[in-house]
Amino acid sequence: MTEAMSSIESPNRSGGPPRGRATRVRRQRVRAAWLFLSPMLIGLALVAGWPLLRTLWFSFTDAELNDLAAAQWIGFENYLLYEDGIWYGVLADPDWWNAVGNTLYFTVVSVSLEVVLGVIVALVLNAKFRGRTLVRAAMLIPWAIPTVVSAQMWAWMLNDQFGILNHALMVLGVLDAPLAWTADANLSMWAVIMVDVWKTTPFVALLVLAALQMLPSDCYEAAEVDGIHPVRVFFRVTLPLITPALLVAVIFRVLDGLRIFDLVYVLTSNSASTMTMSVYARQQLVEFQDVGYGSAASTLLFLVISLIAVIYLYLGRRQLGVSR
Structure with a gap:
């Protein structure tokens, strides 16, 4: 036990602070970062999260602008549907x-x-x-x-x-x-x-x-x-x-x-x-x-933008040498 504790608290080979202390400092920084970000994330979830989820829901329905309450679930028909030898939907x-x-x-x-x-x-x-x-x-x-x-x-x-x-x-x-x-x-x-x-x-x-x-x-x-x-x-x-x-x-x-x-x-x-x-x-x-059809198009646009943002963040992390 003594050897284990000494190995944790011992300085690393590069001459930096002990590994255990560095880990604690890193965790404190992460907690502080989440603490400062939490108000913005909560506000973003309320302002953007609910409309986004509602748009996603409408994209799977036959909702019409004049009567949104009568919307019925139709699955992926707004995106792509094959019927009677013809393709329908946004992607077609x-x-x-x-x-x-x-x-x-x-x-x-x-x-x-x-x-x-x-x-x-x-x-x-x-x-x-x-x-x-x-x-x-x-x-x-x-x-x-x-x-x-x-x-x-x-x-x-x-x-x-x-x-x-x-x-x-x-x-x-x-x-x-x-x-x-x-x-x-x-x-x-x-x-x-x-x-x-x-x-x-x-x-x-x-x-x-x-x-x-x-x-x-x-x-x-x-x-x-x-x-x-x-x-x-x-x-x-x-x-x-x-x-x-x-x-x-x-x-x-x-x-x-x-x-x-x-x-x-x-x-x-x-x-x-x-x-x-x-x-x-x-x-x-x-x-x-046609709220359902338009919501499907909006969802596809959101997916395209999200994909590009994720690729950029991934390439940026690799350029900075961040492993995780």
Whole structure:
């Protein structure tokens, strides 16, 4: 018993605190973390947990918006059903898969542009020049404007009859005739992407700028003394150091992109060329009043977002070397 107790309380090989004491400290930290997180978790369960469970329940019923109390259990019929040689359900609906494709395309293109432009803007704002504080404040204006407000503002500017964008391009000689940016199926998706990039690039730039402000100056001073080209310094030094902040920005923007609704709906309403998964679910719930079918679409969207979040957390833990 004495040998066992001494082995527990003995310092580890790395010269750190005794193993038993380290275990107790770790447990105390975990308990403290759960204690501080518990109010937020309780509030989240009340605010988000109940609606989520109710939506999941409705997805297995034939609920209609005009009489939710009369809903009957139908199993997975809203998701997929084979009857009389024909497949039914959300997973068999071409409009759903069109919405999935639109959502993924919008997310990939918009997030890629936002990351590239955000890094460029952050590098510019990280440099020392007169009026830098004013420029930083002005950069946040697009991000601070509510999405619905900015979407409606851009809807007016992109209008093919009185929009200022068409007028400016025609004055400059770029266009011969006004373009229907939000009505043309070939242009509407790019119009939505353009507005989203304008609004959320400052968010990415802000996170990257915060990471740039914390970088050590020794590496850059050494690179300047050695005469290394700035482009090479960026890819060899700066980019690896800001990668954690960049990954945080990417995952936030990917999750926002997958559940995009307000921007798309205000600019293009229910257009098939820009319909996202959220717009599809809203159309089924509100316009078609099919709560069961719309809840199934909403549940699938939730599962997609949850899967991506879990994969990100798993890869993040592996990158940090966390075994469990």
